Amino acid sequence: MTIILDPTDERVPVVRQITERTGSVQGVVGLLNISKPRGNILLDELDRLIAEGAPGVEIRRYTKPTFAKPCPDALRHQIRDECDFMIEALAD
Amino acid sequence: MIDAARSFTLTNLDGVAHAFDGTGPALVCFVKEDCETCNIAGPVIEGMFKAYGSGIDMVVLGQSGDNNAVFARRHGLTMPVLADAGCKASFDWDIEIVPAVFWIDEAGKVVTKFEGFVRDDWQALSDQIAAETGQPNAQIDWDSLPPWRPGCGSKHFDPEIYDKLRAEADGSVLRARKVEVASGDDVAEFMFDQGFSDGLPLVPPTPERVMRMLAGTHRDPQEVIATVPPNMGVATVEKIAINAVMAGCKPEYLPVVIAAVEAVCTDEFNIHGVTATTMGAATVMVVNGPVVEKIGMNAGLGAMGAGNRANATIGRALRLVIRNVGGATTGGVERSTLGNPMKYTMCFAENEAVSPWEPLHVERGFKAEDSVVTVFAMTGGPVHIVDQTSRKPDQIAGSLGQGLEGVFMPKLHNLPVDALLVVCPEHINTLTVEGDYSKDRLRDRIQEVTSRPLREMVQNDHSGAGIPVADAEKMGPEKLAQLAPKFAGKEYIHIVVAGGEAGKFSSAFHGWATGAVGSISVSRKIDLG
Numbered sequence: 001m002t003i004i005l006d007p008t009d010e011r012v013p014v015v016r017q018i019t020e021r022t023g024s025v026q027g028v029v030g031l032l033n034i035s036k037p038r039g040n041i042l043l044d045e046l047d048r049l050i051a052e053g054a055p056g057v058e059i060r061r062y063t064k065p066t067f068a069k070p071c072p073d074a075l076r077h078q079i080r081d082e083c084d085f086m087i088e089a090l091a092d
Numbered sequence: 093m094i095d096a097a098r099s100f101t102l103t104n105l106d107g108v109a110h111a112f113d114g115t116g117p118a119l120v121c122f123v124k125e126d127c128e129t130c131n132i133a134g135p136v137i138e139g140m141f142k143a144y145g146s147g148i149d150m151v152v153l154g155q156s157g158d159n160n161a162v163f164a165r166r167h168g169l170t171m172p173v174l175a176d177a178g179c180k181a182s183f184d185w186d187i188e189i190v191p192a193v194f195w196i197d198e199a200g201k202v203v204t205k206f207e208g209f210v211r212d213d214w215q216a217l218s219d220q221i222a223a224e225t226g227q228p229n230a231q232i233d234w235d236s237l238p239p240w241r242p243g244c245g246s247k248h249f250d251p252e253i254y255d256k257l258r259a260e261a262d263g264s265v266l267r268a269r270k271v272e273v274a275s276g277d278d279v280a281e282f283m284f285d286q287g288f289s290d291g292l293p294l295v296p297p298t299p300e301r302v303m304r305m306l307a308g309t310h311r312d313p314q315e316v317i318a319t320v321p322p323n324m325g326v327a328t329v330e331k332i333a334i335n336a337v338m339a340g341c342k343p344e345y346l347p348v349v350i351a352a353v354e355a356v357c358t359d360e361f362n363i364h365g366v367t368a369t370t371m372g373a374a375t376v377m378v379v380n381g382p383v384v385e386k387i388g389m390n391a392g393l394g395a396m397g398a399g400n401r402a403n404a405t406i407g408r409a410l411r412l413v414i415r416n417v418g419g420a421t422t423g424g425v426e427r428s429t430l431g432n433p434m435k436y437t438m439c440f441a442e443n444e445a446v447s448p449w450e451p452l453h454v455e456r457g458f459k460a461e462d463s464v465v466t467v468f469a470m471t472g473g474p475v476h477i478v479d480q481t482s483r484k485p486d487q488i489a490g491s492l493g494q495g496l497e498g499v500f501m502p503k504l505h506n507l508p509v510d511a512l513l514v515v516c517p518e519h520i521n522t523l524t525v526e527g528d529y530s531k532d533r534l535r536d537r538i539q540e541v542t543s544r545p546l547r548e549m550v551q552n553d554h555s556g557a558g559i560p561v562a563d564a565e566k567m568g569p570e571k572l573a574q575l576a577p578k579f580a581g582k583e584y585i586h587i588v589v590a591g592g593e594a595g596k597f598s599s600a601f602h603g604w605a606t607g608a609v610g611s612i613s614v615s616r617k618i619d620l621g
Contacts (some may be wrong), residue, residue: 002279005297006269007334007416009287009325066609068365070321
């Protein structure tokens with residue numbers, strides 16, 4: 001047997017777990033624009049669809065300063081504190 | 093040599109386990125079969141066992157594997173001869189030389205200890221044991237023995253054994269998770285399967301190799317160097333060392349890799365964006381200062397590849413840290429449309445000896461005697477600029493400028509985008525044939541020869557890139573006649589010297605998105621401790 005040392009950041013488990021699905025959308029849904037061009041068009045449309053399909057849901061909009069860098073800690077924490085669900089608009 | 097005995101369980105010559113509980117009265121001797129001095133001590137050890145063996149616990153620990161039996165036969169040893177397999181007991185008991193002897197009291201305290209062969213010491217020990225156990229003195233012809241012989245180095249100091257023992261010891265500095273690869277598995281294939289690789293084979297990062305790598309820096313293995321995007325994984329010195337082993341680095345390269353990790357994980361350099369962009373950016377590393385010669389980096393013939401271990405593996409190690417610690421896997425957050433061979437490695441040293449200018453690191457505010465790594469985010473290169481016939485300084489400077497027209501695409505000008513121009517020694521000769529030719533003058537010349545009227549940058553049937561037609565109409569003919577150089581400012585043009593003496597071939601790297609939302613080049617001093 002050979003022993004090698006793990007070169008990674010040792011996240012466990014290896015396959016990342018997704019958050020448990022509740023089966024319904026309620027509470028606060030955050031829509032995050034990562035500042036890619038036309039991301040706002042996609043989010044506007046999602047905003048409209050959610051308002052139609054789930055009228056009791058509150059929608060809050062957020063914007064990352066730039067798509068090229070990770071989300072600033074303060075914004076990430078704000079979203080965590082304020083939202084039950086999060087939709088992030090990628091895409092060009 | 094330790095002051096309090098430690099317990100061990102080792103096998104005797106018949107393969108049967110023999111336990112020593114760490115208490116005495118006991119005599120513990122370490123020997124090596126091929127050590128001349130141990131062979132002088134062999135008969136003495138047997139003589140002491142015959143005299144005192146009934147009243148004390150006495151064992152010999154052999155460091156020689158199968159040859160322990162040869163040693164025992166040669167000297168007719170009748171006490172337990174145990175195999176110190178892997179020399180773990182030798183390491184634990186902290187000996188340096190064999191033979192090594194420990195006389196231990198009932199509480200486990202080491203009363204007498206010595207190494208090598210000083211006849212008086214051995215004789216005094218024999219007398220001490222006789223006195224303390226109330227047994228007759230051993231019958232040993234002390235006068236027939238040499239008064240003094242130096243011992244041999246303990247086998248556990250062989251590098252391949254010592255590093256393994258240090259890695260496995262209770263107080264080991266290593267904290268990384270140990271991954272066991274079953275004996276039936278091919279380690280190289282296993283590492284591919286785990287996703288550790290950039291696509292090329294890796295050196296297995298065994299604990300002993302990582303220990304050797306860590307010897308390349310004075311920094312604490314658990315010191316946090318950076319958090320690495322996209323997963324914001326914590327890059328300790330140890331994690332960087334593991335990836336440096338896999339990349340094929342020598343220990344003396346490690347400080348350069350550490351500085352490079354520091355540099356790319358800054359907000360300015362923004363390795364997250366450099367990795368994630370579909371444009372296929374990669375890190376280009378330029379190393380300056382005394383470290384270049386110290387570790388054997390290549391700044392001359394073939395500097396940008398291939399064949400130099402330091403150049404190749406330092407760049408690769410950086411890339412593996414981003415992949416493994418940061419989690420930037422191809423198809424994951426690494427989303428380059430075409431990819432880029434520089435994503436495997438791109439690292440070279442500046443040829444300061446033939447440069448007429450201040451070295452890059454001095455230009456960027458460091459001292460000449462500092463060793464510095466500078467990182468650039470580049471999407472293309474090295475792209476050759478071939479000019480074998482220019483003989484005047486402004487001619488070759490003009491050619492170098494025209495050679496940069498291809499950044500992004502030739503039609504686009506006024507680009508706020510970095511370029512890294514690597515000027516070869518023969519082109520330097522032409523540039524300076526009439527005297528000094530400053531870097532700034534070269535930058536000005538590049539801007540001058542690349543200046544084109546804006547009207548040539550309007551979108552048309554040949555190319556839809558450039559100024560939209562509607563905007564051009566608003567600008568009017570006078571504005572469209574204005575000249576626009578290739579770069580939005582000459583500060584975007586970075587210049588170094590590298591390459592061999594022969595050949596009129598310079599080269600250029602083409603940048604990515606330069607600036608606060610993209611990447612800004614960063615220099616970091618290399619901590620050589």
